[in-house]
């Protein structure tokens with residue numbers, strides 16, 4: 001049995017649904033599980049359907065970079081589970097509705113983590129089968145560093161933007177892949193990333209709807225990405241910050257391949273996410289900055 005409340009309603013009205021007690025946590029978790037199970041796919045079958053002889057050098061660079069990038073998703077999901085659970089307990093007395101939202105988010109992190117594990121292991125296994133440069137144990141351990149904690153709304157918006165970037169990048173990889181099996185794999189991963197984006201937007205919107213989180217947090221993070229030379233420009237930026245604390249996958253694309261920035265597409269998806277989360281419409285990087293400044297009262 002599926003929930004009587006539609007999925008699109010849960011996505012866009014999560015806070016109200018919980019506030020009006022139309023869904024318990026058990027109902028929400030069932031919906032998460034149902035949707036996760038419905039979209040499952042087999043890594044073994046997906047790899048088996050790819051003709052390794054037909055994978056071009058171009059596709060190999062895409063695969064290799066993506067496999068490394070996916071190594072950073074596990075620490076992201078581990079952190080989200082812990083952070084959202086801590087937030088749940090922080091809000092339990094003051095705002096029990098928000099506490100339930102946080103618990104739903106912490107719980108969903110297990111499905112997110114599992115889906116990302118399919119991306120990581122499938123891509124890295126393909127790299128091994130294609131005899132590409134091995135990923136060392138040191139790299140795996142380095143890429144597993146846990147991100148530092150931040151405010152929950154900022155965290156969710158950052159993750160939504162990260163999924164937007166991944167969706168656009170994988171869609172592009174799918175569009176250029178020649179082998180039908182590889183094309184199917186990239187398309188499937190892009191579809192997963194797009195669903196993750198939807199979840200992050202839904203949770204972020206619920207936080208803003210609770211009125212406990214100001215939309216300024218959402219705009220502050222978006223500004224970091226869309227500004228000239230910002231995070232969206234990835235490893236093409238003139239100056240990539242050096243960090244010891246964690247690895248941002250978008251800073252770690254190694255081979256100068258090929259992957260186009262697709263800045264316009266990514267920006268328009270970020271503007272759409274901001275509108276869904278905060279109700280505020282912006283159409284340019286300059287408007288993101290101005291809105292952020294207005295919200296902080298500058």
Ligand SMILES: [Fe+2]
Nearest residue numbers: 070073116119
């Ligand atoms: Fe992924």
Ligand SMILES: [Fe+2]
Nearest residue numbers: 163192193196
């Ligand atoms: Fe994802």
